[in-house]
Amino acid sequence: MSEIKKVVLAYSGGLDTSIIIPWLKEHYNNPEIIAVAGDVGQNDELEGLEEKAIKTGASKLYVLDLVDEMVDDVIIPSMMMGAKYEDYLLGTAFARPIIAKGLVEIAKKEGADAIAHGCTGKGNDQIRFELAIKRFAPEMKIIAPWREWDIKSRNEEIDYAEAHNVPLKISRETSYSKDKNLWHLSHEGLDLEDPASEPQYDKPGFLEMGVSPAMAPDEATYVTIDFEKGWPVAVDGEKMKASDIIRKLNDLGGKNGIGLLDIVENRMTGMKDRGVYETPGGAILYRAHEVLEMITIDKDTKHMKQKLAVDFADLVYNGKWFTPVREALSAFAAETQKYVTGQVKLKLYKGNIITSGVTSPDTLYSEDIVTFQESDYNQNDATGFINLWGLPDTILALRDQGKLK
Incomplete structure (x- = not known):
């Protein structure tokens, strides 16, 4: 450990990373600690962070x-693919590769000997961080205190913090494990570790990005979203960049109880984990994009994209963002978006997202062809199609009846 003179630490100011600074100094022969926080839209969590980091020993x-890089390079391309992991909109997974890339850049700039993170040995984030670090600095030493120290619980972490005068914003009773960025907020731990327990959506302070559906207004909110080649470009007629669109939709969705998800997901490390997620703007954006694709993408392309979306989501969730296969799938997704241009109107009401209309200059929907009224479509054409489509079934039946010639 004596060769470790300088460590770059992925720093959020939360419980884990707050105690890692004094722990590293105690157990790695007092190295210089450079704290690095990735601003991915967590807002108030960054307040007072510098003072706290330095006071703790950095x-x-x-x-x-990193907000726009995360949104433009990761979130929107993933939305274009329709990537979801077991219904989870990948909030934590979206931020990790961008943060890790930034850590490497600072580590190289500062001439650091190691990069440290506060991810537990049970979770996914250790894998996401370390795969990205290995991609950009394969020779860099990685320190993961949760895989080294004797601390075994969040209560013991709080004990350590109190013994080392590390200021905390949480108590033992409110120490949910949370991750927040522009896209989402996750909640894990405490009562949520029992899948039989109901999340306390109406309890003050539990939800941070919005309200529960029960507390949402009795009057619906309408919102229109414009897309150009799959990229969101405007909300209610106002042009804005993608990150501002997410901010706007977070506000609208949060007020209407949109985007709450309570799931038990399959972690990479093999265990099942219960989490509650808030993704108000993301849920709206995904739905709007899906609705627009309904009228602008052909059946074969859409079905292939739905199949590949599962693989794409696995790559994101499993920390393999910086890989050739992910890049290839992103290229496929971008190609499918050439005609995904138009406007979607949605109705937000007490946790529900209701489609209220969709238009596109590149629509594949033809009212003249599909109408129940008189049209140019020749219904007799279906006879020959069905005979050919059903020919294998006809041959099987004739064989089974001994009538095949």
Whole structure:
């Protein structure tokens, strides 16, 4: 450990990373600790972070502005593919590769000997961080205190923090494990570890990005979203960049109880984990995009994209963002979006997202062809189609009846 003179630490100011600074100094012969926080839209969580990091023992704090990079390079391309992992909209997984890439950049700039993170040995994030670090700095030493120290629980972490005068914003009773960025907020731990327990949506302070459906207004909110080649470009007629669109939809969705998800998901490490997620803007954006694709993408392309979306989501969830196969799938997704241009109107009401209309200059929907009224479609054409489509079934039946010639 004596060769470790300088460590770059992925720093959020939460419980884990707060106690890692004094722990590293105790157990790695007092190295210089450079804290690096990735600004991925967690807002108030960044307040007072520099003072706290330095007071705890870091020599300095970098705050990297990663919001637009995360949105433009990861979130929107994933939305274009329709990627969901077991219905989870990948909020934590979206941020990790971008943060890890930033960590490597600072580590190289500072001449660091190691990069440290506060991910537990049970979770997915250790894999996501380390795969990205290996991609950009394969020779870099990685320190994962949760895989080394004797601390075994969040209560013991709080004990350690109190013994080392590390200031905390949480108590033992409110120490949910949370991850927040522009796209989402996750809640794990405490009462949520029992799948039989109902999340306390109406309890003050539990939800942070919105309200429960029961507390949402009795009057619906309408919102229109414009897309150009699959990319969101405007809300209610106002042009804005993608990150601002997410902010706007977070506000509208949060007020209407949109985007709550309570699931038991399959972690990479083999265990099942119960989490509650808030993704108000993301849920709206995914739905709007799906609705527009209904009228602009042909059947074969849509079905292939739905199949590949599962593989794409697995790659994101499993920390394999910076890989050739992910890049290839992103290229496929971008190709499918050439005609995904138009406007979607949605109705937000007490946790529900209701389609209220969709238009596109590149629509494949023909009212003249599909109408129940008189049209140019020749219904007799279906006879020959059915005979050919059903020919294998006809031959099987004739064989089974001994009538095949």
